[in-house]
Amino acid sequence: MTVTIVREDAIAVVTVENPPVNALSQALRQALVDAVAELDADAAVKAVVLICAGRTFIAGADVSEFGKPPQPPHLPDVVASIESAKKPWVAAIHGSALGGGLEVALGCAWRVAVPSASLGLPEVKLGIIPGAGGTVRLPRLIGPAAAVDLVTSGSPLGAKKARELGLVDAVLEGDLRTGAIAFATEVAEKSSPPPISDRVVPAVGAGFWENAEKAVAAKAKREVAPLRALAALRKASETDFASAMEFERETFLELRGSAQAAALRHVFFAERAALRPPELAGITPRDIRSAAVIGGGTMGAGIAAALRDAGLPVVLIERDKVVVERGLANVRAIYQGSVKRGRITQSVADERMAGIIGGDDYGLLGDTDLVIEAVFEDLAVKRAVFEKLSSVCRPDAVLATNTSYLDPGAISEGVSHPELFLGLHFFSPAQFMKLLEIVPTKRTAPEVLATGFALARLLGKVPVRAGICDGFIGNRILKVTRAQAERVLLSGATPSTVDAAMRAFGLPMGPFEAQDLGGLDIAAFQRKAARERCEAPFAPVADRLCAIERFGQKTGGGWYDYQPGDRAPKPSETVAKIIAEEAVGRPQRVWDDAAIADAILLPMVNEATCILEERVALRAADIDLVKIHGYGFPRWRGGPMHYAEARGLTEVVAVLEGLAADGLAEPPCEALRRAAQAGRFSALAE
Ligand code: 3HC
Numbered sequence: 273m274t275v276t277i278v279r280e281d282a283i284a285v286v287t288v289e290n291p292p293v294n295a296l297s298q299a300l301r302q303a304l305v306d307a308v309a310e311l312d313a314d315a316a317v318k319a320v321v322l323i324c325a326g327r328t329f330i331a332g333a334d335v336s337e338f339g340k341p342p343q344p345p346h347l348p349d350v351v352a353s354i355e356s357a358k359k360p361w362v363a364a365i366h367g368s369a370l371g372g373g374l375e376v377a378l379g380c381a382w383r384v385a386v387p388s389a390s391l392g393l394p395e396v397k398l399g400i401i402p403g404a405g406g407t408v409r410l411p412r413l414i415g416p417a418a419a420v421d422l423v424t425s426g427s428p429l430g431a432k433k434a435r436e437l438g439l440v441d442a443v444l445e446g447d448l449r450t451g452a453i454a455f456a457t458e459v460a461e462k463s464s465p466p467p468i469s470d471r472v473v474p475a476v477g478a479g480f481w482e483n484a485e486k487a488v489a490a491k492a493k494r495e496v497a498p499l500r501a502l503a504a505l506r507k508a509s510e511t512d513f514a515s516a517m518e519f520e521r522e523t524f525l526e527l528r529g530s531a532q533a534a535a536l537r538h539v540f541f542a543e544r545a546a547l548r549p550p551e552l553a554g555i556t557p558r559d560i561r562s563a564a565v566i567g568g569g570t571m572g573a574g575i576a577a578a579l580r581d582a583g584l585p586v587v588l589i590e591r592d593k594v595v596v597e598r599g600l601a602n603v604r605a606i607y608q609g610s611v612k613r614g615r616i617t618q619s620v621a622d623e624r625m626a627g628i629i630g631g632d633d634y635g636l637l638g639d640t641d642l643v644i645e646a647v648f649e650d651l652a653v654k655r656a657v658f659e660k661l662s663s664v665c666r667p668d669a670v671l672a673t674n675t676s677y678l679d680p681g682a683i684s685e686g687v688s689h690p691e692l693f694l695g696l697h698f699f700s701p702a703q704f705m706k707l708l709e710i711v712p713t714k715r716t717a718p719e720v721l722a723t724g725f726a727l728a729r730l731l732g733k734v735p736v737r738a739g740i741c742d743g744f745i746g747n748r749i750l751k752v753t754r755a756q757a758e759r760v761l762l763s764g765a766t767p768s769t770v771d772a773a774m775r776a777f778g779l780p781m782g783p784f785e786a787q788d789l790g791g792l793d794i795a796a797f798q799r800k801a802a803r804e805r806c807e808a809p810f811a812p813v814a815d816r817l818c819a820i821e822r823f824g825q826k827t828g829g830g831w832y833d834y835q836p837g838d839r840a841p842k843p844s845e846t847v848a849k850i851i852a853e854e855a856v857g858r859p860q861r862v863w864d865d866a867a868i869a870d871a872i873l874l875p876m877v878n879e880a881t882c883i884l885e886e887r888v889a890l891r892a893a894d895i896d897l898v899k900i901h902g903y904g905f906p907r908w909r910g911g912p913m914h915y916a917e918a919r920g921l922t923e924v925v926a927v928l929e930g931l932a933a934d935g936l937a938e939p940p941c942e943a944l945r946r947a948a949q950a951g952r953f954s955a956l957a958e
């Protein structure tokens with residue numbers, strides 16, 4: 273049963289129970305329509321409370337039904353039937369009233385909520401717009417300005433703010449069911465407010481919609497849904513209810529079938545699946561109640577802040593007392609940045625800092641549950657750190673390395689309990705970047721691996737399991753990105769045209785701008801190490817730039833020139849000259865944006881397929897998450913693997929063959945050819 277009805281004197285309590293999040297499946301929609309009919313016919317019932325079992329109110333339409341043809345009763349009709357019910361319905365909200373869930377609540381005569389409830393219309397985050405009256409009823413209830421914010425951002429509101437806006441009628445402390453029944457008993461005696469559909473949208477000032485359009489377009493960049501949602505809100509304010517509903521529904525159905533919606537749905541489910549890898553089902557993680565970080569540089573400070581933000585007490589260990597102070601200053605600077613941007617208050621920043629103890633004495637770690645090492649990228653230095661940790665930490669403490677490229681197995685060689693050791697690869701800035709690559713060694717115990725995933729959940733990160741290879745998943749693909757960008761450069765493009773093409777594809781920055789920002793020296797160091805291993809990384813121009821110490825913005829020049837105090841990249845004659853010299857004898861092409869994007873992205877997909885085949889990544893969707901959450905790949909493209917599948921793997925193979933024929937890329941790997949035959953990457957695991 274998805275809906276049960278219990279009579280409490282004159283109040284009927286309709287309880288929805290459709291775990292895990294009470295999504296509006298076809299069965300639930302039908303059950304709600306049936307409940308309206310049953311209670312309309314019951315003269316003893318004076319008012320109805322709509323409440324949900326489990327962790328949340330209705331969290332929205334059932335996203336898993338979006339790939340299929342819509343089945344009646346359609347949600348707008350369900351909401352209309354509740355709105356036109358003969359008895360007043362009171363939505364009693366706990367957890368989240370999202371999307372279709374909030375639309376159902378808007379059909380009710382009244383809305384009450386617990387203080388911790390959140391309410392929102394997150395549809396734009398799924399590449400769609402509300403499809404059951406959200407854009408039409410909401411501006412009628414809370415006015416167009418607040419509705420524009422809520423609908424075009426997709427971000428939910430807390431109950432208190434919702435009360436201020438008039439989105440809920442009361443915030444109830446104590447037991448929700450009891451409070452909602454008391455509320456319903458009271459309102460049953462008075463006349464209900466007119467249905468929202470009978471109200472008019474408050475007037476807006478001159479230029480309101482034009483200004484909103486500019487603001488939304490600037491934020492949405494190439495995402496389609498926010499502007500379409502705005503158009504629906506405008507329609508709702510400029511036309512009658514029925515026409516606005518029709519316009520909204522048409523837009524909703526059109527976007528539901530769009531490529532962007534499919535990509536965003538893919539990411540939605542991939543993110544949730546990432547937190548619960550099937551191979552760890554039934555394995556209980558260890559409790560992590562305290563943590564320590566070794567090394568308070570760029571990464572260590574960010575990791576310490578991330579751990580502290582999740583409520584853990586943190587010890588930060590550095591080499592000596594002077595560097596300890598620098599490490600603590602690095603964390604403080606992170607918090608001051610957050611205060612400046614209004615993300616947290618000064619008192620929160622102070623409280624976070626107070627929970628971080630700095631020191632150079634490893635004896636501080638005697639009772640720590642988890643230690644994360646973030647010292648220099650040097651095997652001997654890291655091994656020495658772990659040797660010390662083995663002698664001072666509790667024998668059951670989990671030890672982790674944040675290495676980017678070294679083999680965690682080799683780092684762990686001297687530790688006393690290698691089964692408690694794993695790689696936890698954070699991304700810079702670690703306090704914000706969502707990706708956490710979790711890298712078990714051959715000896716990592718399953719519950720320690722599970723602890724890595726539990727930690728990610730605690731920190732609000734997206735965990736992806738990665739196997740051991742040079743660069744794990746993300747940085748291994750990044751090497752291909754950079755090499756391809758140079759190949760394109762040497763065959764007729766310029767840094768500016770390459771960067772512009774990748775921005776046009778949807779990346780926040782092109783590969784050359786990104787290198788100038790992060791510094792070219794780190795990659796140069798990796799190439800040196802690779803050459804020592806007799807590998808031959810391709811970077812003729814980058815090598816020459818590093819040889820003349822053009823390391824990027826920090827040295828006033830890299831792929832571009834920079835004026836002091838100005839981060840705007842200017843084309844560089846020095847770089848153009850080096851490119852021209854290195855391009856001699858190479859085939860030249862005429863490049864447009866699409867061809868540049870293909871020449872960079874599709875070889876990344878090829879490398880990613882090898883990564884899948886080698887089981888360095890377990891699922892194609894995990895690779896998508898790595899690129900989206902670690903490297904700024906546009907979410908609405910669904911990640912490189914989703915993009916390749918949506919485009920057609922046969923076409924991807926054909927483009928790669930064309931590039932390979934001109935010496936512009938490796939030929940497609942055998943695994944990619946096999947995946948292309950099946951039309952999907954999941955075939956590789958079969
Ligand atoms: N449809 C189908 N499944 C959903 C779902 C939905 N709307 N929302 C969540 N789920 C599933 C998840 O995939 C996950 O499944 P799994 O256990 O098999 O992995 C399970 O429910 C639990 O989800 P979370 O792990 O996300 O649970 P949390 O407790 O962390 O978060 C939540 C709960 C805040 C409700 C969160 O799930 C969420 O934000 N859900 C999406 C809400 C949403 O986007 N709603 C709008 C849908 S579009 C719509 O309503 C259109 C309408 O206008 C017509």
Ligand code: NAI
Nearest residue numbers: 567568569570571572590591646647648649675676698700
């Ligand atoms: P960093 O140079 O900014 O910081 C390293 C810190 O470690 C320094 O403050 C140094 O004093 C300290 N340190 C060195 N030896 C120590 C010891 N024996 N005991 C205690 N502290 C010691 O380096 P960064 O960038 O923070 O990198 C740290 C690690 O994180 C490296 O392994 C790196 O590969 C990895 N990493 C770096 C990323 C980045 O973007 N910078 C991203 C992801 C991982």
